Amino acid sequence: MKRTAALLLALATAPAAAGCSAALGAPESxxxxxxxxxxxxxxxxxxxxxxxxxxxxxxxxxxxxxxxxxxxxxxxxxxxxxxxxxxxxxxxxxxxxxxxxxxxxxxxxxxxxxxxxxxxxxxHQDILVRADEEDVEGVRDLEGRTLCQGEGSNSADRVIEEKGIDARLHEEPAYGDCIAPLLDGEVDAVTTDDLILAGYLAQEPEGLRLVNAPFTDExxxxxxxxxxxxxxxxxxxxxxxxxxxxxxxxxxxxxxxxxxxxxxxxxxxxxxxx
Amino acid sequence: MRLPGLRRLRPATTPGRLRRSAAASLAAVGLLFAAAAVGTAHAREGFAVIGHGAGAKVAASGDLYYALSDMDAQTANMLLVWQRSEEDADRAQRAYDARRDDAGRAVVQAAQLAEGDRAEERNVREVVRGLVAYQRLVTEARVLAEQDDDPDPPEEAVELYREATDLMRLELLPKAYNLTLDSGATVRATYEDKRASVLLWAGLTGGAGLLAVAALLWTHHEAAARFRRILNPAVAAAVVGALVLTAAAAGMLVLQAERMRQAKEEGLDPLLALSRVRAVCTGMNGDQSRFLLDREGADTYEQVYLQNARSLLYVEGDDLGDYYDGVDRAVGEYPKGDGMLGILGREAGELAEQGRSGEVDEVLRAYRAFTRADWELRRTAAEEGPGDAVEVRVGEVQSAYEEFDAAVVELKDTHGRNYEEAVRAGDRGLTGWDRGLPAAALALAVLVVVGIYPRLAEYR
The missing domain is CATH 3.40.190.10 (Periplasmic binding protein-like II)
Incomplete structure (x- = not known):
């Protein structure tokens, strides 16, 4: 009887034990x-x-x-x-x-x-220009201008290659390094995600302007x-x-x-x- | 040497031994009953969610998304052809009206199914509100377009449409889509949990059943051999009964787990993927019209089209030109070649792995034809102007789109039938067990009592 009882007990607790091992085997969430x-x-x-x-x-x-x-x-x-x-x-x-x-x-x-x-x-990919730049209203207006791109990014390539817009490329180590050349007039525009551009704009609200012409979804x-x-x-x-x-x-x-x-x-x- | 414990385990008297074996049998039969009952309950709960509750939500919200997305595509078509061809305008108008009715029905159904989940209820409410605002904008745009004789709709109408399509694509469609995903998440979690439970309890049912058979054989030994008989018919019948019940119950549970897998993996998962394919492609079809209708936003709509196309079937490349070539190559090589990505690509990849690539061949070929028609559309727009491109849009592109959509619907229906069959089989497989299981366990217990009672009576 005791042996039977022990067997029955083992059977009754098996689900709990199995549940435990399942939890251990599962990937961490x-x-x-x-x-x-x-x-x-x-x-x-x-x-x-x-x-x-x-x-x-x-x-x-x-x-x-x-x-x-x-x-x-x-x-x-x-x-x-x-x-x-x-x-x-x-x-x-x-x-x-x-x-x-x-x-x-x-x-x-x-x-x-x-x-x-x-x-x-x-x-959305958008364009950041100097505040006094009035001729850029959309991506097509970048024709013939110089774009600054952070290394390893493909945002400007997208404009030049995908859209076939004839613009010049200027590379800096990171997008943050594009802001000074933009303000100096060394480059004409920076194009990447609007939230990233908005962050730079917030730091230089007087000198910069966001074109607000989104042309991709990120x-x-x-x-x-x-x-x-x-x-x-x-x-x-x-x-x-x-x-x-x-x-x-x-x-x-x-x-x-x-x-x-x-x-x-x-x-x-x-x-x-x- | 004898241990004192062992003595208690082996009572000296024959009736004592018989009573103990019978008690063990009854307890083991009770365990068999309990294990099978718990397993059955898990299977029932699993099918209630996968087959009915959340499963139905997945299908209903998928329909809602398609109806909304196509409504917006038809609005663009309507404005595009309004002053060009009465016949095309009528057709677009009829398609729009039909989709609007579908959307109305689907949103009512989604509201009923969302009941009880606050986040989902709120989601549906916002879709209803947005839909009213959307229709108002479309009506205004249409009135403006009607007052104008120019083949191109007036700028104000296009602006109103831009507002309407932004509302649709940025607010309504995401909410409808997220409803589908959320129901899909519920199905997945329930499936994993319930299928594992059903299999676990099937194993336990088998274990409890073998234990019951062993205890019953022991009882039989005590009730027959100890009384110098070969057979105790009642207890022998209980042994056979316990074997049959164990095999039937454990077998039924394993089968239910398999049906659950079929309902989800061969039914609902591909069904969900294909409704997404259908919805994304309607959106692409709309982007083609928007590309022609709203020249100011044309670049964006072309980009969105490419993005949607890539989420459907992903091939490497920088631009649309590369995409057409890539699709051409990937479809040509299928089912060989590198694994395709994107919703349709992954689905095709999975079918190829199962050796069922034939099922998706038609869909892939139709998709290739659709991308070729798109190439023609954009070439015409660039070389001959948007006016000629509208002809391509309502002609070649439209028929390619319809063929693709029909192929997707056919494949989707196949999976829909798999799903319904598995759910029906699951429901059917559970009927009768509610009463049958306790009745069978009770019958075994009665057989044990009937078998040992006369033997015990001999000692009174």
Whole structure:
């Protein structure tokens, strides 16, 4: 009888044990995390900018904190890490960071290596010129002018090659380095994502003008490990709420409200997880 | 040496041993019943969500997206051909009206299905509100276009349309799309959870069943051999009954898990992917009209077209020219060649892996024809002007689009049928178990009692 009882007991507890091993075998998800490491840009004013050791500010940073809170992780348990554009896939694949909010455009190639929640905003390629430049109203007006591009970017190539517009190319190490030559008249225009340009504009509101002639869609996604489908879906729920409760509008207004940029305050179309 | 514990395990008297074996049998049968009942409950909950609740939402919100997206495409067409050809204008008008009615129906259905989920309810409400505003803008644009005899619609009408299409593409469509994704997420989470549970409990049912058979055999030994009989018919019947019940219950649960997999992976997943393909392509068809209608935004619409095309079937390359070549090559090489990306590309890749590339051949060929027609459209617009391009738009491009859409719908319907069949089979597979399972367990218990009662009576 005792032996039978022991067998019956083993049988009764088997589901619990099996449940346990299933949980151990499953890939880690940000949905159950107590702390989060989030990758942001250190050098994009308005989006992700380092303000001190381990401290960052900007739209990306605030959106990241909102999502973290929805995932049940308080601000003090979020560690921000600076990532460059080239590092974004690597740090997600290695697990060094859990989420990336770093002007990370969703593309089909990237989607085969990492997962994407969102987009949380759809930025557009636009043009930044000197405030006294009145003849540039759209991308076609860049004909014959000099464009500045940050190294490793393809924004200006897009204008020159894809659109077949005959403009000259001037390269600087980063987009931030294009602003001084633009103000000096060494180059005529800088073209990249409008949110990035808006950040520079906010620093030099007197000397610069944003043309407001968007000609591409850049979906800013939340980078996440490819296997963490449940986490990606939860990020999307957080972003839906962020737009529904008015936080998105407030954040866009706080970071870009003064720049005159046309802001979309309605939830973007998500690309879907998994 | 004898352990004291062992003595208690082996009672000295024959009726004592018989009672203990019978009690163990009854307990094991109880466990078999419990395991099978829990497994059945998980299967039922799984099918309730995948087959009915969230699964139905995926389909309904997919329809909503398509209706909205096509409505906007038809508005652009209508304005484009309004003063050029009465016949084309009528056709566009009829298509617009039909889509508007579809959208109305789909939005009502989506509202019913969203009930109880606050974020989703709010999403649907905002779609309804936006739809009213959209229709008002379209009506105004149409009135303006009617008052003008020029083949090109007046600038004010185009401006109103720009406002309307921005509302549609930036606010309404994303919300409809996110509804589909959110329901899809619910299906995925339920599927993974429930399928694992059903399989786990199928295993436990098998284990409990074997335990019951062993206990019953022990009871049979105590009730027959100890009384110098070969057979105790009632207990023997219980042994056979327990074997049959175990095999049937565990088998049913494994089968339900498989049907759940079929409903999701061979039904709902491709169904969802193909409704997205259809919706994206309607959008592309709209971008072609917008490209001709709104010359100021033409660059943007061309870029958006390329972006949508890439999300549908991704091939490497810088611009539209590269894209046409890439699609031509990729479709020509399929099912060989590198894995294709994009919603349609991944779907085709998966079918190729399963050796079912034939199913998607037609869709891919129709897509290639559609991109070729698009090339012709843009060439005509550049070389002969937008007026001639409108002819290409309503002629060649339209028929290529319709053929592609029909091919997608056909494939989508195939998967829709797979899905419905799997769900129906799942529902059918569960009927009867509600009553059958407790009745069978009870019958086994009765057989045990009937089998041992006369033997115990001999000792009174």
């Amino acid at each position: 940000v949905t159950g995390a107590d702390t989060l490491v989030i990758g942001v840009k250190p050098d994009q004013p308005g989006l992700g900018l380092r303000t001190g050791e381990g401290r960052f500010e900007g739209f990306d940073v605030d959106v990241a904190l909102y999502v973290a809170e929805h995932l049940g992780v308080a601000e003090e348990d979020v560690e921000f890490k600076a990532v460059t554009s080239a590092q974004r896939e690597d740090v997600l694949e290695s697990g060094d960071v859990d989420l990336v909010f770093a002007t990370y455009s969703i593309t089909e190639e990237r989607k085969s290596v990492v997962g994407f929640g969102g987009p949380y905003y759809v930025a 979906q800013y996604g939340v980078g996440i490990a490819l296997e963490d489908v449940a986490g990606c879906e939860e990020v999307n729920r957080a972003l839906t709420l962020m737009y529904q409760d008015g936080t998105a509008e407030e954040l866009l207004d706080r970071w870009f409200g003064e720049t005159g940029l046309d802001l979309v305050t309605s939830v973007p179309q998500f690309v879907g997880c998994g």
